[in-house]
Amino acid sequence: xxxxxxxxxxxxxxxxxxxxxxxxxxxxxxxxxxxxxxxxxxxxxxxxxxxxxxxxxxxxxxxxxxxxxxxxxxxxxxxxxxxxxxxxxxxxxxxxxxxxxxxxxxxxxxxxxxxxxxxxxxxxx
Amino acid sequence: xxxxxxxxxxxxxxxxxxxxxxxxxxxxxxxxxxxxxxxxxxxxxxxxxxxxxxxxxxxxxxxxxxxxxxxxxxxxxxxxxxxxxxxxxxxxxxxxxxxxxxxxxxxxxxxxxxxxxxxxxxxxxxxxxxxxxxxxxxxxxxxxxxxxxxxxxxxxxxxxxxxxxxxxxxxxxxxxxxxxxxxxxxxxxxxxxxxxxxxxxxxxxxxxxxxxxxxxxxxxx
Numbered sequence: 001x002x003x004x005x006x007x008x009x010x011x012x013x014x015x016x017x018x019x020x021x022x023x024x025x026x027x028x029x030x031x032x033x034x035x036x037x038x039x040x041x042x043x044x045x046x047x048x049x050x051x052x053x054x055x056x057x058x059x060x061x062x063x064x065x066x067x068x069x070x071x072x073x074x075x076x077x078x079x080x081x082x083x084x085x086x087x088x089x090x091x092x093x094x095x096x097x098x099x100x101x102x103x104x105x106x107x108x109x110x111x112x113x114x115x116x117x118x119x120x121x122x123x124x125x
Numbered sequence: 126x127x128x129x130x131x132x133x134x135x136x137x138x139x140x141x142x143x144x145x146x147x148x149x150x151x152x153x154x155x156x157x158x159x160x161x162x163x164x165x166x167x168x169x170x171x172x173x174x175x176x177x178x179x180x181x182x183x184x185x186x187x188x189x190x191x192x193x194x195x196x197x198x199x200x201x202x203x204x205x206x207x208x209x210x211x212x213x214x215x216x217x218x219x220x221x222x223x224x225x226x227x228x229x230x231x232x233x234x235x236x237x238x239x240x241x242x243x244x245x246x247x248x249x250x251x252x253x254x255x256x257x258x259x260x261x262x263x264x265x266x267x268x269x270x271x272x273x274x275x276x277x278x279x280x281x282x283x284x285x286x287x288x289x290x291x292x293x294x295x296x297x298x299x300x301x302x303x304x305x306x307x308x309x310x311x312x313x314x315x316x317x318x319x320x321x322x323x324x325x326x327x328x329x330x331x332x333x334x335x336x337x338x339x340x341x342x343x344x345x346x
Contacts, residue, residue, distance in 0.1 A: 001257060001261065002258065006145065009145065010144045013142060013144060017138070017140060017142075018138075021136075021138070025135075031144075036287070037261075038257075038260070038261045038287060085286050085320065089286075092286050092287065094290075095290050096320075096322060102323060103290070103322055103324075111143065112143070112144045112145050113142065113143055113144065114140045114141075114142040114144050115139070115140065115141060116137055116138060116139045116140055116141075117137075117138050118135045118136070118137050118138075119135055119136050119138065120135045120136070121136050
């Protein structure tokens with residue numbers, strides 16, 4: 001949820017970082033989204049398309065990497081994937097330890113990271 | 126860290142920036158301030174009408190002689206809930222978000238500044254009525270509670286797995302009405318434990334006070 005706010009934050013951050021460069025065109029922006037994050041990828045793309053209009057990001061491609069969720073079980077020491085809540089929906093990741101069934105702590109998978117941006121500069125031709 | 130690589134097609138600027146770090150940082154700072162002042166803080170979320178205010182009201186009634194309690198209330202508009210809770214004589218700060226459907230760490234950090242934190246042992250935060258969005262915005266609280274009323278849909282839990290996976294305690298409220306509506310309490314409990322085997326499930330009627338002792342135990346107060 002709140003994909004629009006999330007993308008707005010991302011665009012603000014990106015425009016701030018790019019303001020120091022002599023940019024002619026932004027080609028591609030890469031972000032990474034953790035599996036446990038409540039962000040729908042289609043809606044992120046849609047939000048990006050709308051919110052990038054009128055900025056130097058307009059027309060650029062958005063590449064999304066998914067960071068796989070990893071849990072740590074304080075019960076049995078398992079560290080790794082926890083699968084999905086298949087009985088609920090195949091897209092919803094579980095936090096239950098696959099070995100002993102206890103609730104795990106999220107070690108990885110809550111990220112929302114601006115990884116990189118590919119640009120054409122005025123002096124790079 | 127900015128690393129630049131020049132190639133024929135363009136310039137790659139590597140950023141590796143955590144976009145939502147601001148809320149996380151503020152939530153961590155809120156927690157640090159609470160810990161510094163010896164305050165146990167509990168965040169209550171749940172649908173509109175589930176009974177968050179009533180549950181907090183009940184807890185204050187049971188605990189106010191032993192603990193100095195403060196409340197932060199979150200709603201889009203009105204001070205209605207804050208006034209109900211303030212009638213106990215405890216300090217209450219109401220946050221009206223106007224439009225936002227959840228509290229965030231920034232709003233809570235500003236509310237914390239309105240208390241004399243030296244005079245508080247226990248802080249209850251009543252989140253905006255919403256069983257989805259608050260789950261994604263940590264406030265810095267020590268515990269998170271979901272309040273579900275048994276007259277809500279029996280499918281509420283399975284439709285919101287990430288929410289119920291993220292809480293420590295689930296209150297099944299309005300149990301006094303369970304028979305009237307044919308609610309299956311065991312069914313609700315099983316659904317919760319299927320998604321979150323670590324959650325404590327407390328059956329309660331905030332109206333009658335039945336179950337409040339179990340809730341106090343479950344919260345570790």
